[in-house]
Amino acid sequence: MNVREMPFVEHVGIAYAADGELLLSSRACVHNHVGTVHAAALFALAETQSGLCLQTLFAGDSPPAVLPLLRSSAVKYHAPANSAVHATASVSPEGQERFVTRFERKGRATVAVTVTLSDDTDTLVMSGEFSGLCKKLIS
Secondary structure, three states, X not given: OOHHHOHHHHHHOEEEXXXXXXXXXXXXXXXXXXXXXXXXXXXXXXXXXXXXXHHHHOOOOOOOOEXXXXXXXXXXXXXXXXXXXXXXXXXXHHHHHHHHHHHHHHOEEEEEEEEEEEEOOOOEEEEEEEEEEEEEOOO
């Protein structure tokens, strides 16, 4: 699934960056009361990037045979965002190996996705871990 096809993602204004990761432009509609990007908008960007990362684990499946869902998260806000915000995400090789083993055995598994958000000056804005639950879709 193209994450940009999700109505909420489109509403917030999350878009693909040139590198294939996601970004959120700094616009008045996503600002908070002090004129910086709202924490909820930052969280939405990070959570969406975590889902995109999970999709890459199943890039060979067409159509996708997996439904990824957020199970839990822990985030830390480091600095206010005054410009566009760029997201990156990764799964450790060990985490990916554990995930694949459990998924193949049970048809579902969780995996921890590490996400970082940085602004246009490469200042770390937010970091977090998003635990995704993936279930095999019944065909």
